[in-house]
Amino acid sequence: MKLNVEQRRIVELEPSGQMLVKGVAGSGKTTVAIRRINFLKTNYCHEADDQILLVTYNKTLLNYIKFQYERLADAEEEDFQQFFASNANVEISTIDALMFKAFRAYSRRKGVKLEISNTPMERQVLIEAIHEVKKSYPNVKLLSPKNSAFLLDEVLWMESCLIEDIESYQNMDRIGRASGDSSTPQKLLKNSELREAIFELLRVFTDKMEKQGFVTFKRMNLLALRQVQEVNAKRYTHVIIDESQDLTRVQLEFLKALYKEKPYSSLLFVADNTQSIYSHSWLGKGRPYTTIGYDMSGKSRALSKNYRTTTEISTAAFDLIEADETIRSNVDFVKPALIDRHGHPPIYRFFTTPMKQQAFLVDEIRTLQNDYDFREICLVARSNRLLESLAVGLEAEGIPTEVLQGTEPNFESGKVKLVTMHSIKGLEFKVIFLVDLNQGVIPNDRYTDLEDQKTVDSDERKLLYVGMTRANELLYMSSVKKPSKFIKEIQRKHLRMKKDCALRPFESISMSHYQFTDQLTDLHSREEVVRQWVLRELHETYGYPYELLELEYPVQKFSQRGYCDVAATIYSGEQATPLLFIEVKQFGAGIEDGLKQLKSYLEANTSVRFGLVTDGLEVKIIDRNGEEVQDIPRCRPQFLPETKNTKRYLNLKNGRNYAYATALDNEEVIEVREEDTEVYLQVHEKATVPLIGNVAAGLPTLATEAYEAKIIVPKDWVFTAKDTFALTVTGDSMTGAGIDKGDTVIVHRQTSAQPNEIIIAVIDDEATMKKYMPMGNDVLLMAENTDYEPILMRSEDVRINGKVIGVLKK
Numbered sequence: 074m075k076l077n078v079e080q081r082r083i084v085e086l087e088p089s090g091q092m093l094v095k096g097v098a099g100s101g102k103t104t105v106a107i108r109r110i111n112f113l114k115t116n117y118c119h120e121a122d123d124q125i126l127l128v129t130y131n132k133t134l135l136n137y138i139k140f141q142y143e144r145l146a147d148a149e150e151e152d153f154q155q156f157f158a159s160n161a162n163v164e165i166s167t168i169d170a171l172m173f174k175a176f177r178a179y180s181r182r183k184g185v186k187l188e189i190s191n192t193p194m195e196r197q198v199l200i201e202a203i204h205e206v207k208k209s210y211p212n213v214k215l216l217s218p219k220n221s222a223f224l225l226d227e228v229l230w231m232e233s234c235l236i237e238d239i240e241s242y243q244n245m246d247r248i249g250r251a252s253g254d255s256s257t258p259q260k261l262l263k264n265s266e267l268r269e270a271i272f273e274l275l276r277v278f279t280d281k282m283e284k285q286g287f288v289t290f291k292r293m294n295l296l297a298l299r300q301v302q303e304v305n306a307k308r309y310t311h312v313i314i315d316e317s318q319d320l321t322r323v324q325l326e327f328l329k330a331l332y333k334e335k336p337y338s339s340l341l342f343v344a345d346n347t348q349s350i351y352s353h354s355w356l357g358k359g360r361p362y363t364t365i366g367y368d369m370s371g372k373s374r375a376l377s378k379n380y381r382t383t384t385e386i387s388t389a390a391f392d393l394i395e396a397d398e399t400i401r402s403n404v405d406f407v408k409p410a411l412i413d414r415h416g417h418p419p420i421y422r423f424f425t426t427p428m429k430q431q432a433f434l435v436d437e438i439r440t441l442q443n444d445y446d447f448r449e450i451c452l453v454a455r456s457n458r459l460l461e462s463l464a465v466g467l468e469a470e471g472i473p474t475e476v477l478q479g480t481e482p483n484f485e486s487g488k489v490k491l492v493t494m495h496s497i498k499g500l501e502f503k504v505i506f507l508v509d510l511n512q513g514v515i516p517n518d519r520y521t522d523l524e525d526q527k528t529v530d531s532d533e534r535k536l537l538y539v540g541m542t543r544a545n546e547l548l549y550m551s552s553v554k555k556p557s558k559f560i561k562e563i564q565r566k567h568l569r570m571k572k573d574c575a576l577r578p579f580e581s582i583s584m585s586h587y588q589f590t591d592q593l594t595d596l597h598s599r600e601e602v603v604r605q606w607v608l609r610e611l612h613e614t615y616g617y618p619y620e621l622l623e624l625e626y627p628v629q630k631f632s633q634r635g636y637c638d639v640a641a642t643i644y645s646g647e648q649a650t651p652l653l654f655i656e657v658k659q660f661g662a663g664i665e666d667g668l669k670q671l672k673s674y675l676e677a678n679t680s681v682r683f684g685l686v687t688d689g690l691e692v693k694i695i696d697r698n699g700e701e702v703q704d705i706p707r708c709r710p711q712f713l714p715e716t717k718n719t720k721r722y723l724n725l726k727n728g729r730n731y732a733y734a735t736a737l738d739n740e741e742v743i744e745v746r747e748e749d750t751e752v753y754l755q756v757h758e759k760a761t762v763p764l765i766g767n768v769a770a771g772l773p774t775l776a777t778e779a780y781e782a783k784i785i786v787p788k789d790w791v792f793t794a795k796d797t798f799a800l801t802v803t804g805d806s807m808t809g810a811g812i813d814k815g816d817t818v819i820v821h822r823q824t825s826a827q828p829n830e831i832i833i834a835v836i837d838d839e840a841t842m843k844k845y846m847p848m849g850n851d852v853l854l855m856a857e858n859t860d861y862e863p864i865l866m867r868s869e870d871v872r873i874n875g876k877v878i879g880v881l882k883k
């Protein structure tokens with residue numbers, strides 16, 4: 074892989090103490106971090122004791138990095154291998170492994186024997202501590218076992234923020250943490266009795282734990298920090314911290330204590346705050362680096378190009394960030410730049426039961442097997458428990474699986490991988506399935522009563538963002554029962570309902586936007602919601618004008634007559650015949666019955682070519698032989714009836730060309746489609762442009778009510794409707810610009826123009842249309858036809874009447 078210029082520059086930066094590389098997901102931060110090791114090793118390790126440390130967040134990531142770069146070593150650089158050899162002066166480790174080692178050294182040095190506790194035990198000890206502290210603080214309502222989950226989290230947060238004395242806690246900005254108990258909207262005010270009580274709780278809790286021979290994981294971190302601060306542990310000349318946005322303050326201080334400053338040493342933070350997914354993280358919450366003693370002014374670099382995912386996946390993922398002001402306003406936020414790599418838009422499915430979701434996963438993975446190895450597919454879920462049950466389900470269907478957890482995962486094994494949303498950070502796979510994106514799961518409702526919803530939402534949104542940006546090529550997302558509210562934040566146009574099909578996922582349409590209301594007998598019927606969604610898809614996604622769609626299309630089979638819910642008809646000459654039959658079922662009711670019905674309709678009508686059945690959740694498309702096909706055809710111009718007067722419109726305002734049609738019987742009804750596309754544009758607002766004469770007559774000086782005809786155009790094709798007029802072209806001097814005799818030009822009234830614009834100019838009381846070329850005090854009026862000579866005039870002799878902004882072809 075060839076690094077881009079910015080990446081290479083970062084790899085080869087001269088070490089100068091602290092440095093920051095921030096970048097978007099998939100921009101090569103980890104790639105750069107690893108490459109830099111080689112550079113530092115070759116150029117900036119002058120003394121025998123110089124060592125380099127690369128810290129990663131978790132074990133899965135560590136193994137993944139080793140795996141990726143061992144592969145790279147084979148392919149590109151032979152000496153890469155030595156990074157992972159035990160005798161190299163390079164160490165790659167997880168933060169936890171480093172700290173645990175230091176904690177063990179602390180225990181030995183102090184002669185204490187402490188084990189790491191688990192959550193149930195911590196809860197129990199905390200409740201005992203609550204009762205004890207309550208005696209001294211009877212008025213502090215928050216001190217109650219019912220708040221033990223929140224209080225435990227607060228205590229662990231205090232430990233991870235290095236809050237060791239009461240003053241620090243009393244004055245601390247609790248960034249990323251919120252009020253506490255929802256029933257009493259306490260803000261845990263600074264310098265309050267409440268904070269004093271909680272600080273006491275921390276002390277009593279820690280005491281009780283240690284008496285029983287235990288420490289929390291966060292306290293273990295604190296003791297590890299003490300160890301490296303008390304004995305001289307400075308031993309790395311270069312420290313590179315990947316995913317530094319997710320480290321706690323204690324972890325950051327710990328790494329600082331390992332860093333040995335020399336004139337050529339470096340401490341590189343690699344971070345993306347958009348991917349900060351732990352509530353106890355320090356820098357990821359937007360705190361400046363000065364809070365850990367570093368001034369990063371002039372010392373940070375950004376990487377904004379996402380190399381990992383396709384434009385379609387990045388765009389959908391970014392919709393989440395667009396919905397989150399907290400993330401976008403973070404000082405270290407980097408807006409992703411898109412690289413031109415296109416692929417399938419993310420697929421979103423909703424299921425009514427977990428079994429249906431599982432059946433879908435099995436089917437889809439089997440189909441994907443034609444194009445992908447199992448090892449390139451990864452299922453991602455919130456919890457390990459869910460992953461394990463999914464693994465059992467897939468195995469039962471003969472799909473080999475491997476849950477990636479802790480110890481040595483084998484990325485090469487020919488198995489579908491399963492990993493939690495937290496552990497997939499930093500990893501990537503060709504195909505990602507994000508499952509169980511349900512209400513209550515993400516955002517997780519565990520904290521709803523205890524934390525400020527906005528804070529929780531922001532962290533959880535990032536978690537989903539991280540998951541989405543792990544996919545190289547294909548991203549599937551699914552929900553069961555009730556979708557996560559975040560799904561709504563992703564624009565429907567960025568999602569698809571199934572692979573290789575343009576249909577966007579179901580969305581309920583409000584009744585006020587229903588189509589064909591005069592034909593509906595029951596607006597409230599539960600099938601109607603699904604039918605209206607299909608109608609909108611046919612129109613907006615597939616480009617069928619509503620005139621081609623018919624509801625309750627009669628189908629005669631022997632003596633029986635049925636009615637198909639929707640038919641899309643096409644014209645050959647005067648004759649309309651159905652191309653597509655659609656059966657809809659009420660939302661979530663299944664499509665089996667509908668499919669039978671549809672097949673019988675297809676048999677009964679010899680001209681219809683495709684059938685689609687859907688209940689909003691499932692969709693099946695068949696050809697007239699009943700064989701499944703991926704998609705229905707988009708509407709093509711030749712399908713359209715001769716009920717319209719279709720012309721070309723050259724929009725000089727935006728440089729695009731359109732197919733412009735008016736209904737034969739009503740010129741106010743217009744239909745607009747960009748040329749070379751098959752999708753009709755929604756015209757929300759229209760402008761009426763009066764046709765007031767011909768070009769030779771020019772524009773009247775006064776607005777006139779008398780006009781020959783009116784032309785209705787989308788409002789955004791003109792500047793201001795009242796200053797817009799249309800003229801018929803009388804000559805052929807502008808043929809080279811695509812303006813022929815008989816065409817109609819749309820003109821904006823104005824008295825000045827920019828070079829090269831086509832204007833209506835008045836010379837000696839005679840109007841003409843020419844290209845405007847000012848030249849000092851003169852003006853050259855150019856024809857776009859070699860038969861005509863340019864006209865050179867003094868500026869004051871030329872009066873500009875207007876500028877041509879569009880051409881409606883004859």
Ligand SMILES: Nc1ncnc2c1ncn2[C@@H]1O[C@H](COP(=O)(O)OP(=O)(O)OP(=O)(O)O)[C@@H](O)[C@H]1O
Pocket residue numbers: 074075076077080096097098099100101102103104105345348380381498499500501542
């Ligand atoms: N210059 C490049 N050209 C081509 N591919 C690149 C380039 N830089 C990085 N990549 C690829 O992009 C993907 C993402 O890289 P990497 O994991 O280093 O990014 P990251 O910024 O650490 O991502 P994240 O923060 O999302 O984990 C990898 O597959 C990597 O090989």
